[in-house]
Amino acid sequence: MNDTTTPADTGQHRMLRALAAAVFFLAAGTCSQAPAAAESDPSCPDVEVVFARGTFEAPGVGDTGEAFVDALNNRLGGRTVDVHAVDYPASLDFDEAAQGVIDATNRVESTAATCPHTKIVLGGYSQGAAVAGYTTSDAAPPGYVLPAGITGPMPANVSQHVVAVTLFGKPSNGFLDLVDRSAPPITIGHLYSAKVLELCAEGDPVCGGGFDRAAHSAYKDNGMAEQAAEFVASAVTSSPT
Numbered sequence: 001m002n003d004t005t006t007p008a009d010t011g012q013h014r015m016l017r018a019l020a021a022a023v024f025f026l027a028a029g030t031c032s033q034a035p036a037a038a039e040s041d042p043s044c045p046d047v048e049v050v051f052a053r054g055t056f057e058a059p060g061v062g063d064t065g066e067a068f069v070d071a072l073n074n075r076l077g078g079r080t081v082d083v084h085a086v087d088y089p090a091s092l093d094f095d096e097a098a099q100g101v102i103d104a105t106n107r108v109e110s111t112a113a114t115c116p117h118t119k120i121v122l123g124g125y126s127q128g129a130a131v132a133g134y135t136t137s138d139a140a141p142p143g144y145v146l147p148a149g150i151t152g153p154m155p156a157n158v159s160q161h162v163v164a165v166t167l168f169g170k171p172s173n174g175f176l177d178l179v180d181r182s183a184p185p186i187t188i189g190h191l192y193s194a195k196v197l198e199l200c201a202e203g204d205p206v207c208g209g210g211f212d213r214a215a216h217s218a219y220k221d222n223g224m225a226e227q228a229a230e231f232v233a234s235a236v237t238s239s240p241t
Contacts, residue, residue: 052128
């Protein structure tokens, strides 16, 4: 991805492009087969968190994901919580984010099939929020060719197992357009939209169109991880087993 400017570019436009190049981007679509009905394995957790880290964060759930999971554990008492860190490069080779959609989809579907009583929480930060958002999609946009390994949206019955979706700093459509005009918009599927909490810090250039690059890095300690944990804990405790 090249960051080019012309003499006609305004300072604001140059800044936006620099922020876009420095922070991240996308994937597309979702996968696959409906889970078979099953009794839960005794080792199944009460809650499974599937979380995708942001660009350039080391493998794992990243700093924002860690803050969120820690806050969630503090609110769930004796419930068992397993965490799956979405496996994808999280690099500036943004086409490779499709690997994250595939991995997140496979994990959600396999958990729903083998642990039907486990409550699934899907989430992500920055590029990972795009991955999580695309994972909920109803369908690919008309004319958009899905990347290899992605065949379509998750089966509708999988959504019954997902109790909450938390998105930190999800890229706006305007930000995606700056990074790659061919990127489809991130549209939360209708089966998940009522379960989603989107968090965008004031001034965040990725999700809110601001110019405070530091705001995009502040989710781990700006109180929003705690806010997301409250939202998810409420969903976990109030949803049917």
